[in-house]
Amino acid sequence: MKGDVTHNTLLRRIAGMGGAVRFALVWLGLLATVAAWAPLLANSLPLWVERADGRWAFPLFAQFTAEDVAWWVGWWSAVVLLRWRRISAARRLVIGLGVVALTWGIASALLKPSPLVVYDAWRQAERAGEVRHALWAPIPYSPKDYLRDYGVTALEPPLAAIPERWHWLGTDDQGGDVASRMIHASRIALSIGFIATGVALVIGVTIGAAMGYFAGWIDLIGMRLVEIFEAVPTLFLLLTFVAFFERSLPLMMVIIGLTAWPGYARYTRAEFLRLRGIEFVQGAIASGLPMRSVLFRHMLPNAVAPLAVAAAFGVASAILAEATLSFLGLGLVDEPSWGQMLNQAVKSAAFNWWLALFPGGAILMTVLAYNLLGEALRDALDPRLERNGR
Amino acid sequence: MVGYLLRRLLWLVPTLLGITVVVFVVMAAAPGGISAATLVEGQNLEPEAKQALTEYYNRLYGLDQPLTVQYLRWLNHISPLGWESDESGALTGWPTFKTPDLGVSFRYGRPVADLLAERVPVTVLLNLLSAPIIYLGAIAIGVAAAARRGSRFDHLSSLLLLVLWSAPPMLVGVLLIGFFASAEYWHWFPTGGLSTREALDAPFWPVTPSFGAWLLLFVLPLATTGLFVAAARRSKRAGLRHPVVAGLVGLAVGLLLVRVTVPILAPGFLFDRIWHLILPVVTLSYGGIAFLAKLTRASLLEHLAADFTRTARAKGVPEQVVLWRHVFRNSLLPLITVAASLLPSLIAGSVIVETLFSIDGMGRLAVEAVQTRDRELVLSLTLISGLLTLIGYLVADIAYAVADPRVRYEG
């Protein structure tokens, strides 16, 4: 026998691939952690307060939204599921998604955060001596807290306003703390990245599989559709959508997904065309296996490889698309975003370098991480490895 | 080959029509749909003007009629081949060639067609400049990396290319402006625009006190470039033997010498334009260079191990000739295929570059149009961008058919 390769799983092959991939995974893990723990990392409301009259309050937790809970639970389930190797990756993914969806549903029903938040309330309270003890978040500023109680705080370089306030990464043109905005923006980036890619995958794989398997006129029409969507430059298509629809987060995700599906359709179609004629599929049909088994057990698992590679690159471009739109001032209106902060770097006459370095750097690192992952996946899924078993 | 190309050309038409359908569907699906009200809303007009405009649109597009009719009427307006319509909106006569009526832009108060005629050439210029730079740069780096596989150059360049490919053009543009075009650091380049005010009236070539000085402007860089290339080819040390790099260095040295020694009274239109274009073109092309260079390297390495390369070596062909005549010519094919996807990304990249560098091109117009909800403008721009991309595809197809005899003789 050719050596014990029974546990030559994909993860193992990737993990063995050296520093670059490890960097990518570390960065993405860090990003996911920061996104999940964001409200606890950067918040103008303290976690715990002991008032002058001895009563306790938990302002930060009172403002927890369903989204915050879902992210937090999602992080924990990811930590648990990554280690639980006994069940297949696909099943683990489904379990994780199910848990998050369930938590979101329950939290939406139970939590009732107040819509209006006065960010400087507790700071004022502390200054006025109404607070005996308080436990603040490491970065005691919310992303939308423009520090009105400090006067004009716009465009301050990092660590400039000491000893009054401590801004690790400076402030933006509205006066908000850059570090806090960046932390919360990571949520937008990650969620848009995954969901937009998910939407694109669902559309693309369905159309592509239909094209590849049935061929004929379905293929003809499908390919024309693919060409149409590929002919318009993505950004222009995005601009068109944005011009006509309002800008909300879910809509953004769907729109970015709608511009990305052609690539996945092409890959799926190519794989299905190839697999239709390949001997083990012909053999499966000749053995009388039912169509659903042929499609889902024999064809689809073998078509996944180029899709996984494309998806890694796809997440990178989805994040980039969102950042670009925000940079152009066409993104989400209220939410913090890396792209939007980058735009402020050259808006005024001076070069606000911290707004270029930090948000820009974050975009660069994230895109780089996904591109590295994509390349590593491409090498790991090289079909030649399956022929030789090495 | 002719049949193949004719077929590609024929498929262009339904694809273009398909784009119009998609765009129209987006319009119709938007909240508020297509009504004259949504086209007119958000404009700072008096109520009477708004009313008049609303009626105009209702007539023009038949907005009180079913969607398919609306689509057809709209299509009729924007296509160069169709029916003319008279004052009341009814169609007259036979289909003829006519100027497409793309509507009027609100923000500018001018016909969209005029705006496009002004702005589109600028974007096309930017892209036409960037495309050859991308290909030449990518091929140079890719071939160098493949020929020196496993060396430090290869590893370093791979890393650098990956980082460059991942760096968003917004970031790179911002950094370039911040460091090279700002008052705080080095102000080597202008902050924006395509020309300075004076240069627009200046003569095309640089103004020099004497004809001799004018000649030197060209002779000096050519001479230094030639010198460096010749020195590189003769060099005994393998590391210095890269003629392309030597040529570029020589050119830079020559230009520097010109700057220092030759008396120039005024830069003239051409040089001023070039000076303004350097940063935007760099921002537009670096990403493409990085991506294509990686692709070139991968394709070359794949073909370096191919059977026909082994045959060429077995024939006793020198390694350099094997690399260029056999390997490179086959590696060119995937590069041409990729050109098809490069073009839309270039056009999209123009949006960012034009916004950053305040260049009045198609991309910047699109952003402004979206911000001011100037919907007719947005639609026309999307259509034009699609048309440009399709033309690019066609060119790529022709190039591929020329390069690959297997396609040429398919029939």
Added chain:
Amino acid sequence: MTLDPLLTVEGLTITLANGTEPLVSDLTFSIAAGETLALVGESGSGKSLTAQALLGLLPTGVFAPALGQATLSGIGGNLLVPDVAARVRGAHVAMIFQEPMSALNPVMTVGAQIAEVLEFHAPHLSPLGRQAAVAAALTEVQLDAERIAASYPHQLSGGQRQRAMIAMALVAQPKLLIADEPTTALDVTVQAEILQLLRTLQRRHAMAMLFITHDLDVVAQVADRVAVMQAGRIVEMGTVAEVTQAPKHPYTRRLWAAQPRHLPPRPKGCRQTGMSTSASPNEADTACAAVPSDASILDARNLRVYFPIQRGVLRRTVGYVKALDGVDLTIRRGEVVAVVGESGSGKSTLGRAVLGLQPLTAGTLSLFGTPMQNRPRHAWQPVRRRVQVVFQDPFASLNPKRRIGALITEPMAVHRIGVDDADRWQRAQAWVTALGLPAETLQRYPHEFSGGQRQRIAIAKALALEPELLVCDEITSALDVTLQAEILQRLAHLVVERGLSLLFITHNMAVVEYLADRVVVLYRGKVVESGETATVLNRPEHPYTQQLLTAAGFNR
């Protein structure tokens, strides 16, 4: 006859760059001018590596520099040194390769590629002189010089491409020609022509030739002396007569014994009277039930499969490729029918049509007495179990993402063979063992097995459904001769034990002689001859059959 050696190789050793075990050890041989030495071995014996090392073509990153001495008389220096090899390549030593399609540059015309050799080895020639030399070389290999020189490789047939490669190799008048399996990828008739051509050219130019092959038939046709390689060493060397008729080394003997023509005749058992109904392969049961012997398994009449050719801007159908053009085929219970043909004969299409995987343009197809032509999927379902298939490419015939056990038991479950999963698993285990595979096979994935093992797994998978007809589409063409012998012998036993009928598609006449009861010869979609094996092989009537047999070494 002692001739001065032209090429002398001493102690050639090749190792991987990061390996310790040598792939080729201590090779020593010599070739004289005008002589052909055949280097014979199975896959992994190191014969191709030897050839490439002699020309300095081994990739430097992957392999350590080759050790040993290789000298060409009249040229100083050790050929294994890169500088010397660079001088000698193309000019004094030329090489032709196995796959002419991939060995030629697809974007250069054939004429340009041949002229390139002269550009570097005959620089004194003017472009016109080069053109003339190219034309002369092409004519010498019996090609139409003007047309071929202007053509691209994809416009030529396999045989034409190989001739062009030979012309390219010989145009600079080398002293030594290394031929690395040049005819393996060609049809048998074309192969005979090419071998003939090589022999003629060799004599005319007084060249030495090192001919590498795994095909022992070819050796007899083309070589003077033979060197047999096993695991990187030469185990036997001598004249063709010595080695073929009186082999000394056990490996050589095994190789010769594995030739289909040298195999012991297969068992004939109860083929005549019918089939036994044993449920498990372990029962060495030769008891035969009385079943009528002319029970028809397959009855196909006038099968036609036409593929439209579409040309022009509008893709009009201008004609048809007639893959099958009126083929009749009958198979009775317990019979082995061989379908023989070269590429383009339609034999693979026939196999797929019989399985219902290829729609028929016309004709009738009856399986087990039921007409099945162009019936929908669900109508095929009851028949599926009884007709199974094994394909040619062992690397594409097993789903890489599933374990062997699942691959074998899933179809069994669909067809309700075995009472429960445990029972099916046991049966699968029995089949796997019966085919000589290791015990843990069921738990492993396909990529953990070699090509020969995968082929056996595919056979086990097919037989686990206990079919009555097994379609074998060139199942041994990609395998070494010893593996082929093993599989053929197992199949022969299974035919007898289980009353299995075989539709055996092949291009190898020797295999036909061993295995088949009847043979059908296909040429361009038509049946040109059919009948009992002995009759067709000994007294062929159709000229194409005669050509095939002569090319395969029969009737000599």
